[in-house]
């Protein structure tokens with residue numbers, strides 16, 4: 001595995017460049033088996049492509065480029081707050097910050113072999129400390145395996161002398177053929193908070209979640225895998241989580257899409273957010289302690 005860019009070996013390559021705003025663009029490629037590629041912009045994953053350039057993540061054609069805001073699409077880190085559940089800006093501040101590439105990352109047992117990976121580091125700035133007065137280190141490992149599996153591991157350490165609490169999500173926009181045709185499995189019988197019904201608690205009754213109107217829910221407290229089945233694209237995306245008991249499912253549907261400036265009016269049909277998250281019970285970290293949230297995304301062909 002190569003961190004400096006360009007050269008390749010059996011396992012993969014990592015290319016690091018800077019755009020005109022000085023923000024790091026990282027491309028991970030893995031050449032074993034089917035060739036796959038992941039690109040990151042700052043702390044946000046923007047693209048995950050398989051052979052034949054099949055894109056698995058959605059990015060809006062109307063996305064605004066603003067170095068201080070996540071682009072509409074890809075996978076954004078929501079930390080230390082999810083959505084508007086707190087006094088901070090929407091989804092917290094992590095994605096909007098300048099992340100530092102760790103050229104000498106400490107070993108991460110179980111995730112070092114045969115993968116192209118990069119470790120990014122985020123520490124609070126003086127301004128961040130004014131709005132959220134807690135010293136933390138957020139280390140994000142993004143890795144791509146030879147079989148195309150994309151793994152994101154966030155380790156958050158409390159480097160302060162006081163405990164702090166936070167919420168966390170990998171806010172993931174999947175690219176789908178048609179929202180009316182896809183189904184989500186793995187949420188059966190779970191309780192969920194419905195953001196469209198005053199955050200009331202309901203229990204999922206169906207065998208699978210299908211879509212015919214706006215959905216904005218936080219499914220609670222499960223370790224089961226979740227699957228997004230897309231018959232037309234002949235693929236199923238499998239979502240595995242560790243340390244992330246909750247799953248957010250969001251699609252804005254027609255009316256809300258029209259009120260979102262950086263989303264095309266019809267684009268809601270081709271995106272679905274399914275986020276691995278820790279929201280229902282915020283995580284509390286004592287001084288010196290570390291929390292890990294691991295998301296693993298893989299694709300299984302279907303007929």
Ligand SMILES: O=P(O)(O)OC[C@H]1O[C@@H](O)[C@H](O)[C@@H](O)[C@@H]1O
Pocket residue numbers: 072083090091171195216217248249250273275
């Ligand atoms: O506009 P963003 O940051 O991508 O968030 C979109 C939506 O994401 C969902 O996950 C939230 O539950 C919604 O409340 C939110 O509106």
